[in-house]
Amino acid sequence: MSLHENNRSVEHFIPCNQSTKENNYDLDWQNMLAICLPPGGMKDEDLENPQLLKDLPCCGKKKDGFIPDIRLLNPLNLPTLRLFIFSSLTGEIRPDQIACLKAGIPIENVQFTIDTLELNVQRLKDQRLVVIDEILEELKDETIDINDLEEKIAVEELGNGTGNWPRFFTTIRWVLGAGAERHLNNISYSG
Numbered sequence: 001m002s003l004h005e006n007n008r009s010v011e012h013f014i015p016c017n018q019s020t021k022e023n024n025y026d027l028d029w030q031n032m033l034a035i036c037l038p039p040g041g042m043k044d045e046d047l048e049n050p051q052l053l054k055d056l057p058c059c060g061k062k063k064d065g066f067i068p069d070i071r072l073l074n075p076l077n078l079p080t081l082r083l084f085i086f087s088s089l090t091g092e093i094r095p096d097q098i099a100c101l102k103a104g105i106p107i108e109n110v111q112f113t114i115d116t117l118e119l120n121v122q123r124l125k126d127q128r129l130v131v132i133d134e135i136l137e138e139l140k141d142e143t144i145d146i147n148d149l150e151e152k153i154a155v156e157e158l159g160n161g162t163g164n165w166p167r168f169f170t171t172i173r174w175v176l177g178a179g180a181e182r183h184l185n186n187i188s189y190s191g
């Protein structure tokens with residue numbers, strides 16, 4: 001799902017009701033994140049069902065008025081390396097323990113973020129599995145060296161960095177491993 005005018009919202013990482021004269025979180029650009037308005041990845045026809053929308057809140061709605069503490073990771077302040085791994089069997093997102101240790105980020109904080117934002121709801125796991133399965137199928141091409149193949153697919157999936165990043169960017173990055181990292185380095189990715 002791409003973010004467009006009719007399906008996006010602004011999430012204030014620190015809720016606006018925490019604003020003071022000294023810290024106006026309402027208007028602080030570093031406090032605003034673009035998020036999908038309906039639950040991420042829902043089909044257009046499902047968006048007309050108010051009960052379904054209520055039952056499947058998106059990450060911003062799930063976070064709602066939670067006042068972030070050091071446990072909830074701010075996506076604007078993350079290191080460039082990836083902090084997550086994915087199950088190719090279930091689509092579940094989990095903390096990458098080695099990456100967390102290298103970055104000095106407690107594994108518990110990564111898990112807290114996953115849990116708080118409900119990043120393992122079934123619809124997201126199902127959609128991650130589709131992405132993972134498609135890429136794993138492409139990686140079966142034995143006519144090309146695996147390192148070259150990973151990077152070739154990374155170029156196709158991630159682009160040259162001048163457009164929008166694809167849905168499930170982090171999942172794609174994880175599946176393609178070193179090939180994705182080489183490509184992102186080649187295009188001077190800094191996120």
